[in-house]
Amino acid sequence: MRGQGDEAGRVEEGAAQRLRRLFEGHRLTPTQRRLAHCMVSRAAEVPFLSSVELAELAGVSQPSVTRFAVALGFDGYPALRRHLREVVPAETAAERPERTAYQQAVDAEIDNLRQLAALLAEPAPVREAGALLAASRPLPVLGLRAAAAQAYGFAYFAAKVHPDVRLLDGGGSLLADRIDRAAAAGAGALLCFALPRYPRETVEALEQARGAGLRVVTVADSAFAPVAALSDVLLPAPVGTGLAFDTACAPMLLGRVLLEAMCDALPDAQARLEDFDARAAARALFVE
Structure with a gap:
């Protein structure tokens, strides 16, 4: 079990590192930095989120997500998401043990706290x-x-x-x-x-x-x-x-x-x- 957990952690950290490299060299606004922190904190999930879902998670507007994608050099958010699916592998269902409904509720709260931590990067x-x-x-x-x-x-x-x-x-x-x-x-x-x-x-x-x-x-x-x-x-x-x-x-x-x-x-x-x-x-x- 520890080996599986360690491997999942390495996958998630690798995904986060690839996202950080994507943002390097860009002059980002405070809103765009908030989006970047949110994406890094949920690196394995982001490639499968809509622009509306990502905006809600980061606490910004949907147009801000589109402008962020353009600032990174993409035609729009769909192009950014396609790129992320290629370079940021998502955690597969086989790598996650089955979770009870109570555990899933706790997992969701942990995700909420991670989102809050990302928002607080701009104090x-x-x-x-x-x-x-x-x-x-x-x-x-x-x-x-x-x-x-x-x-x-x-x-x-x-x-x-x-x-x-x-x-x-x-x-x-x-x-x-x-x-x-x-x-x-x-x-x-x-x-x-x-x-x-x-x-x-x-x-x-x-x-x-x-x-x-x-x-x-x-x-x-x-x-x-x-x-x-x-x-x-x-x-x-x-x-x-x-x-x-x-x-x-x-x-x-x-x-x-x-x-x-x-x-x-x-x-x-x-x-x-x-x-x-x-x-x-x-x-x-x-x-x-």
């Missing part, structure tokens, strides 16, 4: 978002229905380093009031987690936030989510759909990455963490 959007959130006093964090858990997790940890975090995890007529109060108190930005199925109230809340003058940072499952047009900074992280209910490992991890970027932009973040640890120890808050 500027996350850093911009972290600076916006760090500067907002207070900081409202919105997440309704399926996204409520992501919002709660972010708000829980953010409160350890940010002086005023306000969790907005319930809808209803009071939601607009809470957004207005945050804006009146001095908030400059709002963080939104938006996952399918997208509640209408989430869209309405973002419209309210924009109307109140807040800049919106959104973590969503796709760059084409319904909230995209209402977001100043959109950070995509795909969800898994192989089980009865969607899995959101990538959005959760992206939330933690965003926390890290926010901490980097808060000069007193480390001091606040040390103060919390000291008070927690004094209260015997945790069992060691």
Whole structure:
């Protein structure tokens, strides 16, 4: 079994190396670099993806895929894909042991995390978002229905380093009031987690936030989510759909990455963490 796994790994690494050589010598835009990283991370799969599928995986538009193929010297994406099928051998079904439905769901989430890692090769959007959130006093964090858990997790940890975090995890007529109060108190930005199925109230809340003058940072499952047009900074992280209910490992991890970027932009973040640890120890808050 180890020999088969080692061989599959060598095949995948060889495919990735051939893709890297294809990109060498080209001056790529940030969007094209995102596509290149995505393709390298899924080298064995890329030769069999449509331009729409590749665009979705990389979090870019379909025309960006076509322009990328032309930038590499091909007539279009179909010509690039034909070339890839010739030089990047795909892993055959015989090389993969049969996987249970549960394993396939885990495999899909691993692929989602690889896609997220490729997107984070260009860190500027996350850093911009972290600076916006760090500067907002207070900081409202919105997440309704399926996204409520992501919002709660972010708000829980953010409160350890940010002086005023306000969790907005319930809808209803009071939601607009809470957004207005945050804006009146001095908030400059709002963080939104938006996952399918997208509640209408989430869209309405973002419209309210924009109307109140807040800049919106959104973590969503796709760059084409319904909230995209209402977001100043959109950070995509795909969800898994192989089980009865969607899995959101990538959005959760992206939330933690965003926390890290926010901490980097808060000069007193480390001091606040040390103060919390000291008070927690004094209260015997945790069992060691």
